[in-house]
Amino acid sequence: MVEIDVLNHLAKNDKDGSKCCVQIQRWFDYRNHICIVCEKLGPSLYDFLKRNKYCPFPVELVREFGRQLLESVAYMHDLRLIHTDLKPENILLVSSEYVKVPSYKKNSQDGTNFRCLPKSSAIKLIDFGSTAFENQDHSSIVSTRHYRAPEIILGLGWNYPCDIWSIGCILVELCSGEALFQTHENLEHLAMMERVLGPLPEHMIQKASPSASKYFRRGIRLNWPEGAVSRESIRAVRKLDRLKDLVSQHVEYSRPSVTDLLYGLLKFEPSERLTAREALYHPFFKSPT
Template identity: 40%
Template sequence: MKPSKKPRTKSLPQLPHAKVSYQPPPNLRELMGTRIGEIKTNYIPYPDARDNNYTFSNSADTSCDDKEGHYVVRPGELFANNRFEIKKMLGQGTFGKVVSAHDHKNNETVAIKIIRAVPKYREASKIELRVLSTIKKHDPNNENHCIHLRECFDYRKHICIVTDLLQISLFDFMENNNFIPFPGSHIQAIAKQLIRSVAFLHDLKLIHTDLKPENILLHDSSFSKKPYNNSAYSKILKDPLIQIIDFGSAIFDDEYHSQVVSTRHYRAPEIVLNIGWSFPCDMWSLGCILVELATGETLFRTHEDLEHLAMMEKFLNKPMPLHLVNECYSKNEKLAKEKTNVELCFDPKTGKLLFPNKKTPVRSLKTVNSILSLDELISSKIGMKINYELTLEENFTVNNIKRLSKDKYRFWYYFIDLIKQTLTYDPNKRLKAIDALNHHWFDLGIYDEGTI
């Protein structure tokens, strides 16, 4: 049930980030007519290299790489012919490693993504460089919260991507804060920035495909401490300004789509069902992230398709639409060689999800049974019962909401509405980023730890 429109609430505080509107890139259609081609990386010769005409093989360069082609990071090491001094490793993934380093040329500290010295990862990095260059070209002032490429170079068989050095991720901040939920005002500010970022990327015909708290960094992780639940202290960010990072999996919509993308917990149903995916998958991931910020808990903590689908049905309190199940059967029958068997999760006649079945572990059954619906989950976190099947005014009456609590109740009621529209099964009916920017929730303010 769609809530009735309410007038803008100007008397309640909002953080500045929640008020900034999105401005699409000027002359976008004209600019997008010419797609950025392959980005050339400057080759930096290594003085001790015996042969610049290097041929890749299974054996790594033992002087700097491990057996998998990762660069061996040594804090204090001079890198790229003494221009950079490596400070510490920030992270490691399949693609390679990210380090912080002091740039002696510009006298500042930066982040360097050191791609593995393996041909397929070097080749994949070329796509990321095209994506980053496209973002910078159409947003030179970085108004849309997507990390900017500073430069790139090729050193000792490693493609190196240099960007600004930011601070910790939203996930790291939550972990350091004992996974205490963010204040509603901060969730709103982060949501507005994220949606602006996604709208910008989608305008550029780009899909991020891997939005998650680990890939959202803070500009400033400083905080104040405020009481929480009368027995603990919560860390409250002084400024929830964010930046989206890791475009290693991003693609242009008209280019090759791999079958599976996104980290499992943030993976959209169309990806799980193997029926094809596009821009809407980013909005599903965004909805999962916002719920996580509001609850402190990963929404779909699973690694298995059937359990994942069962968790979706329990949380959204509705079954998978039959037309999507039918499409799943149709698509997967045509992909015999790449058969995922996800269609076997459903009854072919009724489309009903076959969960639990005889092989379902007790652990899985308990996990799914513990899932609350969206209304129940948010209600449990804010201490106010919300029934989204009722109108806002009906909720006020049924739940005896006092006048002083109505603004807070209204804020979370419309938050639930936003989440329901982003976590819609059918990607064709899912809320688009450009439309989400005008959602009524962004007209509402709230008194909480982030605004008082």
């Protein structure tokens, strides 16, 4: 019922469906199961990546996906709503149609020499079951692990910027084909963040909740690799590259503007992150010549 309330709130302010959020048609109660009827959409961006053997999207498509995603999140934030669970699984293509195009590199496993691209770049944001109104009490843990912002892990509370961090992680994944932070444990997750983005700010560490302070030594430095649970965990962190190097491996065109945008979305300090509206004015989203 919370999700229905959010969907109705979004639809009331989006009569023409231009805000890139899924449109509710109706809902009904079937034997004490609440069912929501929405417009028909295509596969999620994650499903498309998976079917495409995790071949990344071209930067031109990432630009279009990113613009629409930021527009939908900016719209939500204007309505004082925080999605809290942004991830490729919750971003659906409007159409299921795709085309096969020559691949930029040959697949050594099966000899295929093509990849699939969606015919249309139109997307819709879905799954508002975890969405929170800004003035509601906020649960301590939100977001799917890979897309969870550092302030949530550190127990510092969260607000609109947690959505922005998730968008940064999503854009990296769309450019590379793989999730940026593939982890299931807090200390390893923080170590991956530092590996990719540099050291966590000391003032955030010092304000960490008692349950999160155990990840640090003397309240100033991450307890890594000393606190790692396994050698595999240390290797998983070590194999990650700095953000700018990671982007350069997958993006040929618009590389400087993509990197600059991602650094703006993935600031450790929530108050320093770009807002969704600010990000839409970033040079990356200007039409390429």
